[in-house]
Amino acid sequence: MVEGKHIILGVTGGIAAYKSPLLVRELVRAGATVQVVMTPAATHFVTPLTLATLSRREVVVDMFPSAEQPAEQWTRHIELGMWGDVMVIAPATANTIAKIVCGMADNFLTSLVLALRCPLLVAPSMDADMYANAVTQQNLARLRERGTGIIEPESGELASGLVGPGRLPDPSVIMESVSRVLAGARRDLPGRRILVTAGPTYEPIDPVRFLGNRSSGKMGFALAAAAARRGAAVTLVSGPVHLPTPAGVHRIDVMTAREMHEAVVKEFDGTDVLLMAAAVADFTPAAPSPAKIKRENVAGDSWTIACVKNPDILRAVGERKTRQILVGFALETNDELAHAREKLTRKRLDLVVMNNPNVDGAGFGADTNVVTILAADGTAEQLPRKSKTVIADDILDRVARLLAGAA
Numbered sequence: 001m002v003e004g005k006h007i008i009l010g011v012t013g014g015i016a017a018y019k020s021p022l023l024v025r026e027l028v029r030a031g032a033t034v035q036v037v038m039t040p041a042a043t044h045f046v047t048p049l050t051l052a053t054l055s056r057r058e059v060v061v062d063m064f065p066s067a068e069q070p071a072e073q074w075t076r077h078i079e080l081g082m083w084g085d086v087m088v089i090a091p092a093t094a095n096t097i098a099k100i101v102c103g104m105a106d107n108f109l110t111s112l113v114l115a116l117r118c119p120l121l122v123a124p125s126m127d128a129d130m131y132a133n134a135v136t137q138q139n140l141a142r143l144r145e146r147g148t149g150i151i152e153p154e155s156g157e158l159a160s161g162l163v164g165p166g167r168l169p170d171p172s173v174i175m176e177s178v179s180r181v182l183a184g185a186r187r188d189l190p191g192r193r194i195l196v197t198a199g200p201t202y203e204p205i206d207p208v209r210f211l212g213n214r215s216s217g218k219m220g221f222a223l224a225a226a227a228a229r230r231g232a233a234v235t236l237v238s239g240p241v242h243l244p245t246p247a248g249v250h251r252i253d254v255m256t257a258r259e260m261h262e263a264v265v266k267e268f269d270g271t272d273v274l275l276m277a278a279a280v281a282d283f284t285p286a287a288p289s290p291a292k293i294k295r296e297n298v299a300g301d302s303w304t305i306a307c308v309k310n311p312d313i314l315r316a317v318g319e320r321k322t323r324q325i326l327v328g329f330a331l332e333t334n335d336e337l338a339h340a341r342e343k344l345t346r347k348r349l350d351l352v353v354m355n356n357p358n359v360d361g362a363g364f365g366a367d368t369n370v371v372t373i374l375a376a377d378g379t380a381e382q383l384p385r386k387s388k389t390v391i392a393d394d395i396l397d398r399v400a401r402l403l404a405g406a407a
Helices: 017-027 039-043 050-057 071-084 094-101 106-116 129-132 134-143 171-182 218-229 257-268 313-320 335-346 388-406
Strands: 006-011 034-036 085-093 122-126 154-157 165-166 195-198 232-238 249-253 273-276 283-284 305-307 325-331 349-355 372-375 380-382
Touching: 006 017, 006 071, 006 106, 017 034, 017 050, 017 085, 017 154, 017 171, 034 039, 034 071, 050 171, 071 106, 085 106, 085 171, 094 106, 094 122, 094 134, 122 134, 122 171, 129 134, 129 165, 171 218, 171 257, 195 218, 195 257, 218 232, 218 249, 218 273, 218 388, 232 257, 257 273, 257 313, 273 313, 273 388, 313 325, 325 335, 325 388, 335 349, 335 372, 349 388, 372 388
Parallel strands: 006 034, 006 085, 085 122, 195 232, 195 273, 232 249, 273 325, 325 349
Antiparallel strands: 154 165, 283 305, 349 372, 372 380
16 A cells, blocks of 8 residues: 555654664555654664665755755745655654644654644654653553554563563554555445465475475465455465564464365355465375485485375365355466466356466565456456555455445
8 A cells, every 4th residue: 555655754763763774665665755754863873874775865854954955945844744645653752752742843853743734653662661651651642532543562672671562563564554544545345254365385295394385475465454454354364474464364374275275164154255365285295204204215216295186275165155255366377368267267256366477577475466357257457567565455446346246
């Protein structure tokens, strides 16, 4: 949801400012235009040059520009207040939070907050005792009453050595909160139950080795996050991946295709939509070894692994579907459209999303994809290269229309 958006990032003087460059980098990678605004205190923790380099825009610190700067610089806080799609202050110190609550405008950042015409998000970050202080909690409550979004701090070891709440969340969590705000007007799936599968499956050969594939799970996780932003109750069945659980999503971790089959079948009857983005292994070793297979115990120079077919999850639920919308994914390297159409029919799908990993921008692990969406009515729509986050919403746009038509 941040692609093409204007994001104002406020950075205040806390030790957690060291995470700000990471957040800027991820926002820019996702296609956002980022304007960083720092308090003077923040410059003691991270340099404006670092953030300017990553954002590719001048960082604003001083309220009063030098005499050599153009006259319009003197009203820049007003212009940025109209420019932004959302402003997020991360980290937000207890001092800055108190100033915002009181309506103070003693630096550029607090002056900009008063001039904002877009939503404001605040990510408190401070020591545990400062966060728990009654005044800080009262200030946060007053911000919530005014409609300011609060990104709750995480608990853990703090710079002081204490352990407790006050840690600034990882950039991915902050980005998810920003995306949810930007998607606020796009809540067309409230009350819907959506089941998503993501990632690869690992089929054990022995306790050490497995058969798997290169799926990163990014497409499935993007779908789960987008569906949650749009108001759905989302269950994500994930194979082994290294991705954080999207906000508001119930996650079920599995390892093998059979485990994923069991989880999907268990959840399916109460589901409105199944988005089967996982790259499920077609085969599994017939007789996994209970102990590691040693090289010296294998006779000759070759080793043969006998495999059996895994259950076809999508076909199984397709045969039992009643009212559900089924969306499958087809990764094809030749005769793509023909294979995708055959899958659409054979598995009783409503939509199939086809891509070719050999196409530039559509490979395994990439943040972008190039897909063609085929529908049961025979239409096929090829989409240009886009981020997986944007493609997730493109897919859900079509799902929402199908749900509306079936209502």
